[in-house]
Amino acid sequence: MPTIKDVAREAGVSIATVSYVLNNKRSLVSDDTRRQVLETIERIGYTPNSTARNLKASRTRLIGYAWHQVPNGQMNPVLDQFIYYLAQAAETHGYHLMTFTHPTDDPVPAYAELIRTGRIDSFVVAETTRRDPRIRFLLDSEFPFAAFGRSEANWNFNWVDTDGTEGMYQAVEHLIGLGHRRIAMVAWPEDSISGEYRVKGYHMALEAAGIETRADYMIRIENREQAGREAFQYLWSLPMADRPTAMVAVTDLVAVGMMNQAELMGLRVGQDVAIVGFDDAPMSQYLRPALTSIRQPISEICTALVNQVDALRADASSSPQHVLIRPRLIVRQSCGA
Amino acid sequence: MPTIKDVAREAGVSIATVSYVLNNKRSLVSDDTRRQVLETIERIGYTPNSTARNLKASRTRLIGYAWHQVPNGQMNPVLDQFIYYLAQAAETHGYHLMTFTHPTDDPVPAYAELIRTGRIDSFVVAETTRRDPRIRFLLDSEFPFAAFGRSEANWNFNWVDTDGTEGMYQAVEHLIGLGHRRIAMVAWPEDSISGEYRVKGYHMALEAAGIETRADYMIRIENREQAGREAFQYLWSLPMADRPTAMVAVTDLVAVGMMNQAELMGLRVGQDVAIVGFDDAPMSQYLRPALTSIRQPISEICTALVNQVDALRADASSSPQHVLIRPRLIVRQSCGA
DNA sequence: CTGTTAGCGCTTTCAC
DNA sequence: GTGAAAGCGCTAACAG
Numbered sequence: 001m002p003t004i005k006d007v008a009r010e011a012g013v014s015i016a017t018v019s020y021v022l023n024n025k026r027s028l029v030s031d032d033t034r035r036q037v038l039e040t041i042e043r044i045g046y047t048p049n050s051t052a053r054n055l056k057a058s059r060t061r062l063i064g065y066a067w068h069q070v071p072n073g074q075m076n077p078v079l080d081q082f083i084y085y086l087a088q089a090a091e092t093h094g095y096h097l098m099t100f101t102h103p104t105d106d107p108v109p110a111y112a113e114l115i116r117t118g119r120i121d122s123f124v125v126a127e128t129t130r131r132d133p134r135i136r137f138l139l140d141s142e143f144p145f146a147a148f149g150r151s152e153a154n155w156n157f158n159w160v161d162t163d164g165t166e167g168m169y170q171a172v173e174h175l176i177g178l179g180h181r182r183i184a185m186v187a188w189p190e191d192s193i194s195g196e197y198r199v200k201g202y203h204m205a206l207e208a209a210g211i212e213t214r215a216d217y218m219i220r221i222e223n224r225e226q227a228g229r230e231a232f233q234y235l236w237s238l239p240m241a242d243r244p245t246a247m248v249a250v251t252d253l254v255a256v257g258m259m260n261q262a263e264l265m266g267l268r269v270g271q272d273v274a275i276v277g278f279d280d281a282p283m284s285q286y287l288r289p290a291l292t293s294i295r296q297p298i299s300e301i302c303t304a305l306v307n308q309v310d311a312l313r314a315d316a317s318s319s320p321q322h323v324l325i326r327p328r329l330i331v332r333q334s335c336g337a
Numbered sequence: 338m339p340t341i342k343d344v345a346r347e348a349g350v351s352i353a354t355v356s357y358v359l360n361n362k363r364s365l366v367s368d369d370t371r372r373q374v375l376e377t378i379e380r381i382g383y384t385p386n387s388t389a390r391n392l393k394a395s396r397t398r399l400i401g402y403a404w405h406q407v408p409n410g411q412m413n414p415v416l417d418q419f420i421y422y423l424a425q426a427a428e429t430h431g432y433h434l435m436t437f438t439h440p441t442d443d444p445v446p447a448y449a450e451l452i453r454t455g456r457i458d459s460f461v462v463a464e465t466t467r468r469d470p471r472i473r474f475l476l477d478s479e480f481p482f483a484a485f486g487r488s489e490a491n492w493n494f495n496w497v498d499t500d501g502t503e504g505m506y507q508a509v510e511h512l513i514g515l516g517h518r519r520i521a522m523v524a525w526p527e528d529s530i531s532g533e534y535r536v537k538g539y540h541m542a543l544e545a546a547g548i549e550t551r552a553d554y555m556i557r558i559e560n561r562e563q564a565g566r567e568a569f570q571y572l573w574s575l576p577m578a579d580r581p582t583a584m585v586a587v588t589d590l591v592a593v594g595m596m597n598q599a600e601l602m603g604l605r606v607g608q609d610v611a612i613v614g615f616d617d618a619p620m621s622q623y624l625r626p627a628l629t630s631i632r633q634p635i636s637e638i639c640t641a642l643v644n645q646v647d648a649l650r651a652d653a654s655s656s657p658q659h660v661l662i663r664p665r666l667i668v669r670q671s672c673g674a
Numbered sequence: 675c676t677g678t679t680a681g682c683g684c685t686t687t688c689a690c
Numbered sequence: 691g692t693g694a695a696a697g698c699g700c701t702a703a704c705a706g
Contacts (some may be wrong), residue, residue, distance in 0.1 A: 001453065013692080014694075016693085027691090029692085045453070048454065049683055049684075050456050051684095052683035053683080054388045056686090074621070078415040083420065083436070091438060096437055098436075101425045101428060116382070191627065256620070257623070281620065282407075282573065286594070286597065340700085341699060342699080351679080354677075356701055360702095370676080386699055386700075389701090392682050392700075393682050394682085426679095583692065633681090642687075660701080
């Protein structure tokens with residue numbers, strides 16, 4: 001690989017001059033010299049070495065993103081797309097994405113190591129939790145990062161999130177528009193942040209329509225297909241007059257479990273009961289019936305996240321931004337019309 | 338962040354000495370000094386800056402992996418897992434994964450850029466094609482890389498691949514064991530490398546059982562759910578006596594289309610007709626009926642790939658290795674028993 | 675054994 | 691306008 005020295009020698013100028021034209025210090029170089037250097041660069045196929053630049057600038061133009069394995073049998077369709085769009089968004093800002101892994105139960109050391117070795121400029125963290133130890137650590141370290149998802153309300157950091165409340169509101173509103181009045185929700189345990197925003201949307205939509213919420217219509221389960229089956233079974237076991245005619249699930253995986261159970265019980269989803277999922281997994285469109293779901297605007301989220309970490313570089317003290325992005329209801333056959 | 342100078346000053350030694358203990362040049366440092374330095378390092382929380390090390394060593398310890406978007410409506414469950422395991426395998430060898438993107442139709446510039454800027458040490462390429470332009474380019478550039486998948490037989494490069502022939506052989510053998518004799522295959526167009534290895538396994542299993550292959554049992558389609566539906570419809574339209582009792586699909590997505598069509602036509606998959614997929618997408622286990630499929634050993638593949646690129650660093654002229662890894666048939670209800 | 679020193683490839687004062 | 695030179699943080703001859 002040619003270096004700046006080669007260019008300087010070939011062009012008959014100093015390396016400083018080459019550097020000036022490289023960095024577009026127009027006022028420092030005469031047009032003649034400039035053309036000369038540019039021509040040489042072109043001719044010998046020179047590109048500045050990024051490691052050297054990075055060393056000089058004490059930055060790496062690398063954004064770190066950690067992955068941990070999805071628990072067996074579960075899945076996270078959103079994150080699969082997320083990483084692609086994040087890489088793409090990073091590139092439009094001159095960054096690259098560096099992925100790394102860590103044990104599920106002890107993420108912090110991996111982050112700490114990357115910071116100490118100066119391997120990356122900033123982090124993006126996803127799947128945030130309450131009192132998220134990664135966020136706590138990064139805040140304490142005063143290291144630049146942005147989160148896909150919220151955490152403690154009084155922790156002051158950059159985040160971008162899907163408006164789960166709005167998404168679930170849309171879903172329930174749609175079901176109400178279809179004539180449903182007895183609408184149940186199968187949610188996650190209350191310790192999930194994003195889960196609770198979805199629950200809130202469910203409540204708000206019912207309230208807006210003047211429908212009373214019922215405690216027995218709120219089922220709390222883990223994010224597993226089997227749990228979805230059990231939830232459906234329970235809901236369908238209610239006395240005929242109380243039985244929900246529609247159900248919203250906190251996730252497509254749970255919705256699939258519910259659909260499977262309905263089918264097992266001889267019911268026709270979309271006719272005998274309406275079911276709506278959340279996340280719009282790639283497979284959901286191919287289910288029988290195709291699953292109505294809420295699609296998160298992943299691409300926009302990633303763009304916003306990269307904007308945030310990039311802004312942090314420019315001004316580390318810039319006050320944290322919070323961006324909420326509207327998801328979109330994708331109507332398919334599982335909720336009838 | 339503390340630097341090597343800080344350590345040297347604190348410990349009262351030269352930076353060379355610190356460097357020696359850092360790099361475990363045991364014979365060069367007395368045990369006393371060594372302990373002294375180690376203690377200081379620990380105390381002030383020093384970790385060598387990786388950019389500086391990289392500049393010195395002209396390497397980055399970064400493995401590049403490119404992603405392009407999956408065409409609308411399709412999916413690639415294997416690659417979703419692939420990237421996770423690749424990141425993990427890279428880390429066990431002291432590397433990190435850097436992901437980048439490029440236009441589907443013109444991948445080479447992105448690779449070229451990364452090479453010229455010295456951003457990464459090696460590449461891993463996936464979804465290889467015949468006369469793959471990326472592989473051709475990397476070969477011409479003599480840049481270290483390893484491929485997940487094969488390409489032209491006479492191109493000499495490191496690759497690791499799932500033994501698709503073996504996988505499909507297992508599937509068909511299993512169906513034959515179940516008593517099926519009329520077994521059709523829904524495959525990709527012949528220009529797909531991995532598709533053809535799967536086709537080969539299909540033929541071999543039939544031959545081993547003394548079953549004649551029939552041209553009308555080999556359907557060639559694109560990797561879309563809708564195409565799977567049409568393939569099924571065609572196969573089921575054969576005269577009763579010729580109608581296949583079992584079908585293997587080149588992919589879970591295609592198998593899903595076939596299952597959906599069967600269901601639409603009032604058939605019970607697993608009883609009226611057996612269907613087997615390939616890739617074991619996360620969702621396949623939750624289909625009704627659950628889809629029998631062939632699971633690729635992604636974790637092993639990634640380990641092998643990182644071994645290969647790592648070996649290339651140690652000895653750039655080492656002769657390319659070819660590793661074929663056995664997949665595993667996951668039997669579920671879609672093929673009956 | 676330990677320290678001095680010369681770079682790795684680049685950016686950026688500071689002189690001229 | 692241009693160039694000499696210092697230095698980012700580290701490694702590895704080379705001297706001592």
